[in-house]
Amino acid sequence: MIRQNIRMAIRTIRRNVLRSALTILGIVIGVAAVITLVTLGEGATAQVASEISSLGSNRLDVRPGQAHRGPGGVRSEADPLEAEDARAIAREVGGVEAVAPVASMSAQAIHGSRNRSTTVTGTTRGFLQVRNWPLADGRTFSEAEERSGKAVCLLGTTVRKELFGSSEAVGAWIRLGKLSCRVIGVLESKGQSSFGADQDDVVLIPLRTFQRRLAGNTDVQAIYVSVKEGISTQKVKEQITELMRERRRISADKEDDFHVMDMQEITKALTGSTQVMTALLGAVAAVSLIVGGIGIMNIMLVSVTERTREIGIRLAIGAMERDVLTQFLVEAVVLSIFGGITGIALGLVTAAIAASVLGLPFIFNAGIVGTAFLFSAAVGIAFGFFPAKQAARLDPIEALRRE
Amino acid sequence: MSGNTHVSQSGPPLVQLRKVRKVYGTGQAAVHALKGIDLTIHAGEFVAIMGSSGSGKSTTMNILGCLDTPTSGSYLLQGVDVGALTRDQRALLRRYFLGFVFQGFNLLHRTTALENVELPLIYRSMPGGARRRLAAEALKSVGLEGRESHSPGELSGGQQQRVAIARAIVTHPKLLLADEPTGNLDSVTSREIMELLTALNRERGLTIVMVTHDVETAAFARRCIRFRDGLIVDGQPPERKPS
Numbered sequence: 001m002i003r004q005n006i007r008m009a010i011r012t013i014r015r016n017v018l019r020s021a022l023t024i025l026g027i028v029i030g031v032a033a034v035i036t037l038v039t040l041g042e043g044a045t046a047q048v049a050s051e052i053s054s055l056g057s058n059r060l061d062v063r064p065g066q067a068h069r070g071p072g073g074v075r076s077e078a079d080p081l082e083a084e085d086a087r088a089i090a091r092e093v094g095g096v097e098a099v100a101p102v103a104s105m106s107a108q109a110i111h112g113s114r115n116r117s118t119t120v121t122g123t124t125r126g127f128l129q130v131r132n133w134p135l136a137d138g139r140t141f142s143e144a145e146e147r148s149g150k151a152v153c154l155l156g157t158t159v160r161k162e163l164f165g166s167s168e169a170v171g172a173w174i175r176l177g178k179l180s181c182r183v184i185g186v187l188e189s190k191g192q193s194s195f196g197a198d199q200d201d202v203v204l205i206p207l208r209t210f211q212r213r214l215a216g217n218t219d220v221q222a223i224y225v226s227v228k229e230g231i232s233t234q235k236v237k238e239q240i241t242e243l244m245r246e247r248r249r250i251s252a253d254k255e256d257d258f259h260v261m262d263m264q265e266i267t268k269a270l271t272g273s274t275q276v277m278t279a280l281l282g283a284v285a286a287v288s289l290i291v292g293g294i295g296i297m298n299i300m301l302v303s304v305t306e307r308t309r310e311i312g313i314r315l316a317i318g319a320m321e322r323d324v325l326t327q328f329l330v331e332a333v334v335l336s337i338f339g340g341i342t343g344i345a346l347g348l349v350t351a352a353i354a355a356s357v358l359g360l361p362f363i364f365n366a367g368i369v370g371t372a373f374l375f376s377a378a379v380g381i382a383f384g385f386f387p388a389k390q391a392a393r394l395d396p397i398e399a400l401r402r403e
Numbered sequence: 404m405s406g407n408t409h410v411s412q413s414g415p416p417l418v419q420l421r422k423v424r425k426v427y428g429t430g431q432a433a434v435h436a437l438k439g440i441d442l443t444i445h446a447g448e449f450v451a452i453m454g455s456s457g458s459g460k461s462t463t464m465n466i467l468g469c470l471d472t473p474t475s476g477s478y479l480l481q482g483v484d485v486g487a488l489t490r491d492q493r494a495l496l497r498r499y500f501l502g503f504v505f506q507g508f509n510l511l512h513r514t515t516a517l518e519n520v521e522l523p524l525i526y527r528s529m530p531g532g533a534r535r536r537l538a539a540e541a542l543k544s545v546g547l548e549g550r551e552s553h554s555p556g557e558l559s560g561g562q563q564q565r566v567a568i569a570r571a572i573v574t575h576p577k578l579l580l581a582d583e584p585t586g587n588l589d590s591v592t593s594r595e596i597m598e599l600l601t602a603l604n605r606e607r608g609l610t611i612v613m614v615t616h617d618v619e620t621a622a623f624a625r626r627c628i629r630f631r632d633g634l635i636v637d638g639q640p641p642e643r644k645p646s
C-alpha cells in the first residue's frame with residue numbers, strides 16, 4: 001500500500017512538474033543553504049585549526065601585560081621581557097623542548113637595486129624549532145653567532161624571491177636599514193595564515209644583533225615556548241607563570257603583569273567564533289525550512305480542493321479515512337524529501353565550488369546531510385498532515401457531487 | 404422460471420430497509436427526503452427505481468451504498484445493521500461487498516482504463532500481478548479488450564461507462580448500485596450498457612439496483628419500484644425462486 005502510495009505520489013508530482021518544482025523551492029533553498037554554510041564553516045574551522053597546529057603544537061606564548069579576553073590584547077604599561085627570561089625558562093622549567101625570545105620591527109631589506117619592506121625578527125635558533133619551521137637552504141645561527149651578535153640572517157621565501165629572484169641567496173649580503181648582514185639560510189614556505197598575513201615575508205637575525213644594531217634596547221616582545229611531547233602544557237604553563245612572577249618580583253597579592261597563552265586557548269577563541277556563526281546560520285536555515293513547509297502545505301491544500309472528486313471516488317470504492325490520509329501525507333513527504341535531496345545536492349555542489357574558490361578544504365559531513373534529509377521529511381509530515389486530514393474527512397457524497 | 408435462476412430466498416435478504424426516514428437540515432429548513440420506506444431485495448435480483456426528480460431515489464441509493472445513514476429506521480445489509488457502524492466500517496462494507504456505477508462515470512482522469520479498474524483491488528491490498536490480471540479480465544468481460552492503456556479522455560461515453568462497470572464488478576460485489584447509469588448516454592449506447600448489466604445479472608447472479616428516468620431502460624430490470632415524494636408508491640413484491 002505504501003509502495004502504491006509512493007508511486008501514485010510520484011506520478012501526481014510528475015504530472016505537474018512546474019508547480020511541484022515551485023512548491024519545493026523553499027525547501028531546496030533552505031537545505032542547500034544549510035549544507036553550503038555548514039560545509040564551508042567546517043572547512044574554515046578545520047583550516048584555522050590546522051594552521052594553528054602548523055604554528056607549532058604544544059606551544060606557549062609568554063607576553064608582557066595582562067591577557068584580555070581573546071588573543072592578542074596586551075597592556076602596554078607592563079615592563080618588557082628580557083632575553084634572560086627565556087634562558088631562565090629553558091634552564092629551570094622541566095618539560096620544555098625549545099624556547100625562543102622574539103623582538104620584531106619593520107625594516108627595509110635591500111639587495112643591489114631591489115628592496116622590500118618586511119618584518120625583521122630578532123630571535124634564537126629555538127625559533128625554528130618552536131615554530132616547526134624547517135630550512136629550505138643553508139644553515140641556522142650558530143651559538144657563537146648568537147652570543148656575539150653577528151650580522152647574519154635567514155630569509156623567508158617571499159623576501160628571498162623579491163631580493164634575489166632566481167639567483168642564489170645563501171652567502172650573499174643584504175642590508176637591513178643600516179645593518180649589513182650575510183644571508184646564511186632560507187626558510188621553507190609557510191604560506192598565508194588564516195588572518196591573511198604572509199608568514200614568509202620575514203627576515204630572522206640573532207636577537208642580540210637585533211637589540212644592539214637595530215632596536216637599540218634590550219626589550220623582548222614575546223617568548224615562544226614549545227613543550228615536549230607527552231608533557232602537560234598546563235603544568236609547564238603553571239611553572240613558567242611561577243618562575244616569571246619570581247623573576248619580575250610580583251608580590252603574592254598582586255596580579256600577573258604578563259600572561260602565558262597556550263594554543264588550545266587560541267584555537268578555542270578562533271574556532272569558537274566560527275561555531276557561533278554555524279549555529280546562527282543553522283537558525284536562519286531552520287526558518288527557511290519552515291517557510292518551505294508552509295509552501296508545501298499551501299499547495300497540498302490546493303491539491304486537495306482540486307482533487308475532491310477523486311477523493312470521493314476513492315472513498316466510494318472503499319478507501320478508509322486513513323488510506324486517504326496516507327495518500328496525501330505520502331505525497332507531501334515525497335515532495336519535501338525530493339526538495340531535501342535536491343537541496344543537499346545543490347548545497348554540496350555550491351560548497352565544493354565555493355570551497356575551491358575560497359581555498360578552504362571541502363569537508364563532507366554525513367551528519368549534517370542526514371539531518372537535513374530527516375528534517376525535510378519531517379517538514380513534509382508536519383505541514384502535509386493538515387491538508388491530508390482535510391482530505392480524509394471529506395464526505396464521500398459531497399465530494400462526488402463536486403465538479 | 405427460466406430467466407433468473409440466481410434469486411435466493413435462503414438466509415436473510417441481501418437488503419432490508421425498515422421505516423427508513425431521511426431528513427436533511429433541521430427546523431424550518433428541514434427537507435424530508437425519505438418519509439419511511441420499507442424495501443427488501445434478495446440476492447440475484449435486478450431492481451429498477453423510478454420516480455420524479457427529488458422523490459428520494461438518490462438518497463435511497465446513498466443509504467443502500469453505505470455512503471449515508473438513515474435519520475431513523477434501520478438498514479440491514481446481509482443481516483448487518485449498517486446504522487450501528489462507524490464511518491470506517493462502512494468504508495469496509497463498500498470495499499468488500501458493494502460496487503458503484505455513476506451517471507457521470509467518475510473515472511480518475513489521466514489514469515488508464517486498466518489502472519482505474521485496478522483501484523478497488525489496491526484497497527484490498529492485492530499484489531500487482533494478480534491485480535492487473537483481474538482488471539484485464541474485467542475489462543475483457545465488458546468488451547473493452549485492447550483498451551487497457553487508454554485514459555478516460557480517449558474513450559467514448561459508453562466506453563467510459565463500461566470501464567466504470569468493470570471497476571465496479573472486478574471485486575465481485577454482492578450488490579451493484581447504479582444511479583442513472585445511462586443518464587449521459589444516447590439510446591443506442593444505453594441499450595448496450597443495459598444489455599451488459601442484464602448479462603451480468605443473469606450470468607453471474609450479480610444483484611443490481613438501478614435508478615432510471617427512462618421506461619425503456621427500466622424494462623431491462625426484473626422488478627420496478629416507484630418513488631413519489633419520499634415514499635414508495637408502487638413496488639412489485641420481490642421475485643421468488645420457483646418452488
Ligand SMILES: Nc1ncnc2c1ncn2[C@@H]1O[C@H](COP(=O)(O)OP(=O)(O)OP(=O)(O)O)[C@@H](O)[C@H]1O
Nearest residue numbers: 427428434435436455456457458459460461462463
Ligand atoms: N445533502 C442534502 N441536503 C439537503 N437536501 C438534500 C440533500 N440531498 C438531497 N436533498 C433533498 O432531498 C430530496 C431528495 O433528493 P434526491 O437526490 O434523493 O432526489 P432524486 O430522486 O435522486 O432526484 P433526481 O431524479 O433529480 O436525481 C430533494 O428534495 C433534495 O433537494
Ligand SMILES: [Mg+2]
Nearest residue numbers: 460461462582
Ligand atoms: Mg438522483
